[in-house]
Amino acid sequence: MTPWWQEAVLYQIYPRSFADSDGDGMGDLPGITSRLDYVRDLGVDGIWVSPFYLSPMNDAGYDVADYRRVDPVFGSTADADALLRRAHELGLKVLVDLVPNHTSSEHAWFQAALAAGPGSPERARYHFRDGQGRGGAQPPNRWRSVFGGPGWTRVVEPDGTPGQWYLHLFDVTQPDLNWEHPQVRAEFLDILRYWLDRGVDGFRVDVAHALVKAPGLPDYDDAPEAPLTAAGDERPPTHLAPMWDQDGVHEIYRSWRALLDSYGEPARILCAEAWVHPVERAMLYVRPDEMHQSFAFDFLDTPWRAADLREVIAHDRRALASVGAAPTWVLSNHDVVRTASRLGLPAGSPRPNGLGPRSSVRPDPGLGLRRARAAATLMLALPGAAYLYQGEELGLPDHLELPDEVRQDPVWVRTEHRELGRDGCRVPLPWVGDAPSLGFGPSERTWLPQPPEYAALAVDQQVGRPGSTLELYRRLLTLRREHGVGSAALTELTGYGDEVIAYRLDGRSGALAVVVNLGASGVELPGGSTLLVASDPLVAGRLPTDTAAWVLLAEAP
Ligand code: GLC
Ligand code: MG
Numbered sequence: 001m002t003p004w005w006q007e008a009v010l011y012q013i014y015p016r017s018f019a020d021s022d023g024d025g026m027g028d029l030p031g032i033t034s035r036l037d038y039v040r041d042l043g044v045d046g047i048w049v050s051p052f053y054l055s056p057m058n059d060a061g062y063d064v065a066d067y068r069r070v071d072p073v074f075g076s077t078a079d080a081d082a083l084l085r086r087a088h089e090l091g092l093k094v095l096v097d098l099v100p101n102h103t104s105s106e107h108a109w110f111q112a113a114l115a116a117g118p119g120s121p122e123r124a125r126y127h128f129r130d131g132q133g134r135g136g137a138q139p140p141n142r143w144r145s146v147f148g149g150p151g152w153t154r155v156v157e158p159d160g161t162p163g164q165w166y167l168h169l170f171d172v173t174q175p176d177l178n179w180e181h182p183q184v185r186a187e188f189l190d191i192l193r194y195w196l197d198r199g200v201d202g203f204r205v206d207v208a209h210a211l212v213k214a215p216g217l218p219d220y221d222d223a224p225e226a227p228l229t230a231a232g233d234e235r236p237p238t239h240l241a242p243m244w245d246q247d248g249v250h251e252i253y254r255s256w257r258a259l260l261d262s263y264g265e266p267a268r269i270l271c272a273e274a275w276v277h278p279v280e281r282a283m284l285y286v287r288p289d290e291m292h293q294s295f296a297f298d299f300l301d302t303p304w305r306a307a308d309l310r311e312v313i314a315h316d317r318r319a320l321a322s323v324g325a326a327p328t329w330v331l332s333n334h335d336v337v338r339t340a341s342r343l344g345l346p347a348g349s350p351r352p353n354g355l356g357p358r359s360s361v362r363p364d365p366g367l368g369l370r371r372a373r374a375a376a377t378l379m380l381a382l383p384g385a386a387y388l389y390q391g392e393e394l395g396l397p398d399h400l401e402l403p404d405e406v407r408q409d410p411v412w413v414r415t416e417h418r419e420l421g422r423d424g425c426r427v428p429l430p431w432v433g434d435a436p437s438l439g440f441g442p443s444e445r446t447w448l449p450q451p452p453e454y455a456a457l458a459v460d461q462q463v464g465r466p467g468s469t470l471e472l473y474r475r476l477l478t479l480r481r482e483h484g485v486g487s488a489a490l491t492e493l494t495g496y497g498d499e500v501i502a503y504r505l506d507g508r509s510g511a512l513a514v515v516v517n518l519g520a521s522g523v524e525l526p527g528g529s530t531l532l533v534a535s536d537p538l539v540a541g542r543l544p545t546d547t548a549a550w551v552l553l554a555e556a557p
Helices: 029-034 036-042 077-089 108-116 182-198 249-261 279-286 297-301 306-321 365-379 410-414 452-457 469-482
Strands: 009-013 046-049 066-070 093-098 152-156 162-167 202-205 269-272 328-330 385-389 489-492 500-506 511-517 530-534 547-552
Touching: 009 036, 029 036, 029 077, 036 077, 036 469, 046 077, 066 077, 066 182, 077 093, 077 182, 093 182, 182 249, 249 269, 249 279, 279 306, 297 306, 297 328, 306 489, 306 500, 365 469, 365 511, 365 547, 469 530
Parallel strands: 009 046, 009 385, 046 093, 093 202, 202 269, 328 385
Antiparallel strands: 152 162, 489 500, 500 511, 511 547, 530 547
């Protein structure tokens, strides 16, 4: 028996933008609960809910001020309990988000650290250092923030003098915790217990590769990102940077796994958000005594070219199998341009951090959607687990015309507007084509404006409509379950040429094949096979460009 999490499909809910129950323009927990039937009907196994904890919302809730409290904008603890109860009634697992690398600067620990001054035990839970140069006016080292600008900020000491610096790999309001400190370790075990006791089925672990820093915080200059192609991964290994993928993180995850295992069966799980390469390092997070899942971000980052995709899929599968794990596929989340926009860019162009009216590249929406549908048809055929991001099942593009004044991602400010950031993929969902806020909530209000093209893509416009992206996802998820695709044996089908991806899948009931055509001319499906689903219609019986299909293979005579 394959454990549930090795073949599960989980649906990411971004609470701010899923459904608003009270009309304040911000999604909330009662909104999620009211729409869980939709998620069940989609055919997934569970949800991962992005942070809903008390937060000043400088990074949309990834800046947590209290890990055990629900932010009032999202509801109450009772609302969280109700969400869990309803999800479980519907047979859905619930993963919550854990943000262990940093707290909000409004967290009681950081406030205490500021008040207590240099050398205090309160400061030891974070990374406080004296500055360099005359009067300590220069940061302790050259580390940069992922969101732009320096990775250090200077504080004003309680006596009013310019003082020490603290490390923040993300926003200024997200001070990094010092994971060498036993209190930090104990506190997070306790936070895990708190949510496990409330009944959650697991955790998605935010920037899981960042918790431990190289001893002494050695200086480091960011290297420019090199591309990932079939010719080979030219990017320097992540762990060469002293703030990423340090060996010490694994001991932490082993202790968490032991705690989760103590809750018995069915397993409660951990899923790593670890942007780590090469996969020989990434796979260490899913060794048998560590996490259960880790997002295959290499797959998400691979250009829309058959040879590149085949290579990445094969490489990920091989590496993970060597530690007894299955891959966790993903195409989209709240940090990246939506698939239907991203795949509409020229293949091989670097993944942009946001797209807007003045971007140098503009996606071709028709092409992007066509490829996104083919990509989902490919992904959901791959054995292992998979994550969907709310709205990808509707084929939503990014909001490409967001006005500058409404942008909220700290990336936009910290890069001094060089990068647009992630707001475009975080726009409130359209539920009803002809309703205020497109059915997102009971009022006109939405915390980010919705683009006009979302009306035609609303859930009520797609439900039951043959050929809609929503019906494509439902069909794929039904077939995936029926045939046990998530735990099928996969073999590459040869003879299709370089521009086609083709696999045979031996699952619970017969043999299937998935064929994806990235070439210019139509492709013949396997002889004698029966078509089960195609991402777009066949043309003259052949699979056209940028289309994927699942077929039932004819029994061998
Ligand atoms: C992760 C989250 C992202 C957040 C960052 C800092 O990458 O997915 O949204 O900004 O961590 O917490
Ligand atoms: Mg609300």
